[in-house]
Amino acid sequence: MKNERHNAIRQLLSEGPVVSQDQLRRKLMRRGFDVTQATLSRDIHDLRLYKGPNGYAVPNGSGGNDDLPSLDDVFANFGLAVRQATNQLVLRTTTGSAQPVAAALDHERIPDVLGTIAGDDTVLIICQDQKHASNLRHRLENLLEA
């Protein structure tokens, strides 16, 4: 429950500005998540979100991670949201992070992945078909939480 809600929050933030926890609460309500402001305060702490002049935002890849980052790490740090269009996934990342994220994906040699194309903050992932795409999407959504 909490994990799904966290994903929904990231998704919402990538779609439009959210100025207060109460506004976030109402938006989540429309998506079927009914929680109180107190819970959102805790969620925001968990997700390490920032609040600025334009509302809440996902941290921009500042943490600067070191070694050979695993897919899990890369995702936890830079992944924002995954969306699916038939056999393709569109993965939003923090700005400037799409390339390394795509590299990590390629490196994992996941059989579902036919190939990736990365821009600045978006990775397009091509799968064999819709089924493989769904499969991968679920997997990535879980990684987003870590």
Added chain:
Amino acid sequence: MKNERHNAIRQLLSEGPVVSQDQLRRKLMRRGFDVTQATLSRDIHDLRLYKGPNGYAVPNGSGGNDDLPSLDDVFANFGLAVRQATNQLVLRTTTGSAQPVAAALDHERIPDVLGTIAGDDTVLIICQDQKHASNLRHRLENLLEA
């Protein structure tokens, strides 16, 4: 004076974490600035500071570029042609303009758009499905004629 105080605030933030406006007030006091929390709330707004897990921070991007040119402008200036392939649109732009055009598209937060990937003179726009793609294509075609 407000400007000196703003500079002092920036200085303080670069030296160590500041977690609350009241803490900031006390630190400024020691430097000879005696103002209330209300004033600091306004200062923070003026300086467009962000508050996150580690307190206040100066905005991420070096040069706070908040306002992108409007989609209409960008299109009128750099857009060349739109073509559709099932759920994707391929947008040709003047060479070197694909990135800014894609950025403008992203920031418009059009619901039809799952994501964009930009090269040098081409932007690939991924939509949910063929219907959304057609919808968006018509819209963009209109902008091109403007």
Added chain:
DNA sequence: GAAGTGATTGCATATTTATGCACAGGTTTG
């Protein structure tokens, strides 16, 4: 010089966010 104007600030208070406590639903342990 009087009156008008705009900028800055404090005060009081509204609004927003964080948190102590209690409780419900699972899990693990004995």
Added chain:
DNA sequence: CAAACCTGTGCATAAATATGCAATCACTTC
């Protein structure tokens, strides 16, 4: 199975932040 433990949550409320209003001050205009 019961007891001891976690985790996640709401409720009530504390803490932090934003803001309407009025006062002050530096300038401008007539």
